[in-house]
Amino acid sequence: MILNERDTRHEQVLSVGRQMMIAARTAPKGKGVDIIEIAMVGGDDMKVLSDKMIALAEENGMKFFLRDADNILSAECVILIGTREQAQGLNCGHCGFATCAGRTEGVPCALNSIDVGIAIGSACATAADNRVDTRVMFSAGLAAQQLDWLPGCQMVFAIPLSASSKNPFFDRKPKQETL
Numbered sequence: 376m377i378l379n380e381r382d383t384r385h386e387q388v389l390s391v392g393r394q395m396m397i398a399a400r401t402a403p404k405g406k407g408v409d410i411i412e413i414a415m416v417g418g419d420d421m422k423v424l425s426d427k428m429i430a431l432a433e434e435n436g437m438k439f440f441l442r443d444a445d446n447i448l449s450a451e452c453v454i455l456i457g458t459r460e461q462a463q464g465l466n467c468g469h470c471g472f473a474t475c476a477g478r479t480e481g482v483p484c485a486l487n488s489i490d491v492g493i494a495i496g497s498a499c500a501t502a503a504d505n506r507v508d509t510r511v512m513f514s515a516g517l518a519a520q521q522l523d524w525l526p527g528c529q530m531v532f533a534i535p536l537s538a539s540s541k542n543p544f545f546d547r548k549p550k551q552e553t554l
Contacts, residue, residue, distance in 0.1 A: 388451035388538050389417065391505045395498035396532070399456050402497035405486040410459040411494050416533075417452040418552040424453065424533075427518040442548070443514040449543040450535035454498060455519045458491040459529030460484065483530060495532055508537045510544030 395412045404411075416424055428444035431437075447453055460483045462475040469485030472478040501511045517531030525531050534545055537543050 384538050385451055387534050388507055389415070391502055392452045392454055394505070395454050395501045395536075398497040398501040399454075399474055399494040402490075402494040404490050404493070406463045406465065408461065408463060410461050410487060411490060412455075412457045412459065412528050413494070414455045415548050416455060416519070416524070416527060421448060421450065423452065423522070424515060424518055427522055428514055430520050431514070431518055431521070438516075440514045440518075443474065443512055446510075446544060447512070447515055447533075447535045449539075452536050453515060453519075453538065454497045454534040455516065455525055455531055456491060456494050456498060456534070457516070457520065457525040457531035458483075458487045459527045460487060462531040463487075491530055491532065495534065498534060502534070502536060506538070508539070508542040508544060509534050510542075 381433065392415050396415060399411060399413050400409075402411075425444040425448055428447070429439045432444065434438035457537040459481060463486045464475055465486070466474045467485070470478055470482055472482065475484070478484070479491065499509050499511065512533045512535065519525065519533055520528060521533035535544060
């Protein structure tokens with residue numbers, strides 16, 4: 376049997392994406408409380424995500440959303456990692472408030488933010504170990520958050536995956552469209 380890499384690449388990247396989700400799930404947590412949510416986007420939902428990013432670019436005027444919207448269409452899939460909001464009750468002050476009770480509504484618990492960052496790092500390390508290209512994207516994460524693809528998450532980031540001869544997520548040209 377002869378198996379050409381081009382014929383197996385998509386499934387291989389999806390397999391790495393699944394490994395990334397496990398790496399994010401098992402990543403250390405600041406207080407050991409797991410409030411991380413993780414999902415993989417693929418197929419027709421990639422276009423839905425891209426279209427939402429274009430709509431956000433029109434709303435917020437940030438041109439890099441257009442570039443990223445086009446860019447994720449070069450990905451095999453996108454991993455979403457987010458965190459639900461939950462004060463950890465440590466009164467540590469890392470969020471800028473002396474106590475958890477004194478925190479202003481909408482200000483995230485710093486441990487939640489740190490935990491999602493650790494999960495992203497673990498996921499990206501897994502991709503790197505498997506030589507799959509990635510880029511962490513705020514823009515695609517915000518679009519996924521607004522689409523409510525990780526219900527209850529107040530902070531979502533996206534990681535597109537690619538296995539091609541050149542990483543499509545770097546050396547990117549800004550989109551020239553006027554908003």
